[in-house]
Amino acid sequence: MQELLSKLVKKNIVITKEGKVADYIPELDKAKKDALGICILDNDGNIYTAGDWETKFTIQSISKIVTLMLAILDNGEEYVFSKVGMEPSGDPFNSIRKLETSSRKKPYNPMINAGAIAVASMIKGKDAREKFNRVLDFFKKVTEDDSLDVNYKIYCGESETGNKNRAMGYFLKNDGIIEGNVEDALEVYFKQCSIEVNAYTLAKLGLFLANNGRTSSGEQIITQKIATIVKTLMVTCGMYDLSGEIAVRVGIPCKSGVGGGIVGVVPGKLGIGVYGPSLDKKGNSIGGIHILEDLSKELKLSIF
Amino acid sequence: MQELLSKLVKKNIVITKEGKVADYIPELDKAKKDALGICILDNDGNIYTAGDWETKFTIQSISKIVTLMLAILDNGEEYVFSKVGMEPSGDPFNSIRKLETSSRKKPYNPMINAGAIAVASMIKGKDAREKFNRVLDFFKKVTEDDSLDVNYKIYCGESETGNKNRAMGYFLKNDGIIEGNVEDALEVYFKQCSIEVNAYTLAKLGLFLANNGRTSSGEQIITQKIATIVKTLMVTCGMYDLSGEIAVRVGIPCKSGVGGGIVGVVPGKLGIGVYGPSLDKKGNSIGGIHILEDLSKELKLSIF
């Protein structure tokens, strides 16, 4: 396995040239374009790694699955999905139009920005600070990693340039999807996106889902039902508007972020974390997708 | 004339039953549904009135033509229309979708909310207070009425419920259409909408445009070119997404507001102010439109 991973990282570094590092915040564009790394964990406690698996980067959209789990724990499945749908939208992740043109007012799913901001607004807590701290604590528990924290330089950048997300927040408030304070929801959202992780952290998150919500120490933190919901949404909506094609090419639940990370889940077996900040046009790690595709073929990982 | 107006008011009170008074702010719904009044001014100093022409109400969207005039004075025609278009949008006045789906990022015209908020952001001034005071002073000069002021109860209501407008503001900021502070632009916008007027005030505004920007005391406040732009936009976009039909049925430049007012302009001749808070589905005074249609037929006022 170790050997296979090294081979795949080496092979796919080439393709990183065809992508582009995110640069909507100055801090983000400092990532090394040809960085590429992977970490895989299994249930026997094995760790397989290759390339830049220890490099830190911000989790970005991958945080959407973390907040979703906590929001369901806090509010129940029924409430959450009365405010946010479960359908792929067919539009880019930061699109606002469906909120207006669709007959249903709720965001299509929790993986697009509008849906994730709505989910962030549901986290319990007396103010934005307490809400976010609950998200961070939950994420620490899930990954069994107490060192996790926000990259505040990137958080400030997100908050300052996040006017389209702010627009969505007020739109959702107007439609009654967000019931509480919009700026609180945005603060939680911008902060959750700015949590720093590496491929190992993501592999821990992946293994937690692969084991249906049980940590490696055996603690059941979320129900199997919640884990199934999250894994299913990862397949149908996790890779932005390339999700359908990734389902065909890779065939395992994945979620990507514009920081360059992808978390992958092989049900019952493996947690996978990938890092590669060079992105395709949809916002997915271009090297990361290719590694996952190769890996899926070699090890026959597709669930379909 | 006086007699004609009385007759038309009496005749069209019936139709006010088919409309609905705006109620998105509690204060607005206190208007008497069957109120209806008109005031017409000509260049010989005659004043013709009928019905509830002295009743006070908030100017709402009619303020969009006032701010537009000042924004062009402040920034020049070229700058203003580099940020806002001149085309009817075919969508409701509060629609956000065209901002995203259109290849051009600028709002379609200054009469829809998105365009008007962009225009409000262009008013010169060191802060929201100074900006708005300049709008109010300009409006006082145009109407030669020093008593004009904001209805602060309604302003607060607009500001508190204005989340869709706030969403638009941040969207425009994100696209670089609004260059300054979004909250400042929104404060100007919500305040301008909350200025209290009556049918007489609107008739003064109408006569000012009928005379291509000259007040009754003979002062030329805006250029003829600016007056022409405003009158033309009133015809193509002034009556929300009923503008095309109103152009056919009435045929004079008009602008309506959800407070129940309509200002009409008979080029070179008359300024018309109408009040009738019962609105059709598009947001136009239902009695007001019918009075204007009858008046246009009786006096052959259509410019087409």
Next chain:
Amino acid sequence: MQELLSKLVKKNIVITKEGKVADYIPELDKAKKDALGICILDNDGNIYTAGDWETKFTIQSISKIVTLMLAILDNGEEYVFSKVGMEPSGDPFNSIRKLETSSRKKPYNPMINAGAIAVASMIKGKDAREKFNRVLDFFKKVTEDDSLDVNYKIYCGESETGNKNRAMGYFLKNDGIIEGNVEDALEVYFKQCSIEVNAYTLAKLGLFLANNGRTSSGEQIITQKIATIVKTLMVTCGMYDLSGEIAVRVGIPCKSGVGGGIVGVVPGKLGIGVYGPSLDKKGNSIGGIHILEDLSKELKLSIF
């Protein structure tokens, strides 16, 4: 006047370089890109001409106002506008999306393709041949020109390449907007677009509308009401999605076609025909628009 026209044609030939001759049918692209001509008729029987005013070209979208007049004569205003709206759409002339996304199913107005195809379906006649012949006869009467005919080479091209229009036809049939046979409606539509005219023909059409539906021989062919409807729709929707800006810049009812023609109407006074096959991005004659703008400024023709 003659001198002014010559000067304006000479001056504006330069700008034709910035446009593009229509080429969706091979036959159309044979037009000389720098051709430019104008013809103006007044009620004293004067004819003023300059440049390529005698060159033949196909009428294309300008035919939409001709069929509209006949369809109202055939069916009455109420029926026609129960199937087609009066509002500018804010979309390109060949757009189909509003048919689906709008709550009202009817095409926005008779000047966009969908609306014009619906209008063509309303012409009375036992088959496509009879229907079209009635359109052609009506157009001959209006322009007092018996020599008018179809350019069949272009008609065949329109019909063969007209799959988007065909798509619209079936869409309208599906929604009950077209009640008769779709292929008949399309045949009428493609043929009406292929009628050959020159700037003089268009000036005759313009003068007919300027005189509210009376020919120069004094025959009242349509009611004044119908003439007003057509002139108003020309202002709000006649120049594709540049209509709003043209209303500001030119200020008289105009209708353009991708063959390079524009018809202009100065109410009560002049009929104007312009030819210039080099088109702007919206599909309007680029030289033609500039000539009309200059002319409107020189002679103060704006109705606003």
Next chain:
Amino acid sequence: MQELLSKLVKKNIVITKEGKVADYIPELDKAKKDALGICILDNDGNIYTAGDWETKFTIQSISKIVTLMLAILDNGEEYVFSKVGMEPSGDPFNSIRKLETSSRKKPYNPMINAGAIAVASMIKGKDAREKFNRVLDFFKKVTEDDSLDVNYKIYCGESETGNKNRAMGYFLKNDGIIEGNVEDALEVYFKQCSIEVNAYTLAKLGLFLANNGRTSSGEQIITQKIATIVKTLMVTCGMYDLSGEIAVRVGIPCKSGVGGGIVGVVPGKLGIGVYGPSLDKKGNSIGGIHILEDLSKELKLSIF
């Protein structure tokens, strides 16, 4: 198993009251609203059945996966997906708008009507008759059932009322997605939708996919890759714009049709055919979905 199926059919007949039988063609609405049946096949040759599993109905949209398999065999994966995408659209199955508003012109996926019509146009054959016969023969081979045929009364109904599909066909022709004759593609499409099946036929189709393209007699008709593509598209797009929710609730590849059928695939194990003509608002068998949801829970069939 037999007992479980009987119990589930009995239990879920109640919910059929809440749906509606398709009635866009008179023939379709003759189905018994409370009919409900299921057939399950496994690799040991067992057949489990309950309720109206022998009732005949038209396959409708389920045929889309049959034509897709043949189109890939005929043209290769690369060609097919150069013309049709793999992404969920987020819109109803018969929506046309994305063809215009999306930057990519190709239909989002082969499961919406536009995509399926494009796929139908790719079937090899010298005319519509030969093309369709190849589809029917392929379907016979896959299901090992020589008796399959078209219900011609329903085919005629489809063809006569299919103007929105016809509109899509011409739109796709206009954009170069359909390369051949539009009417041929539509004839194939309308006929494939009108093939008569019962729950047993669908279970055979399901088992064929569960075994990655191998019939029960052991013949490998399509590659494993093609089978994986089809199963994946069933999960992401197979249940109209309820696919995302069905993936969560049921969790196995499914495809439904407005005739009331659903085919389900439990990879490597089972083929499932369900019949229940009472449909939910999205067009899925309402009883069928509930049976599959119960079955998935009881037997833990979800692939996630």
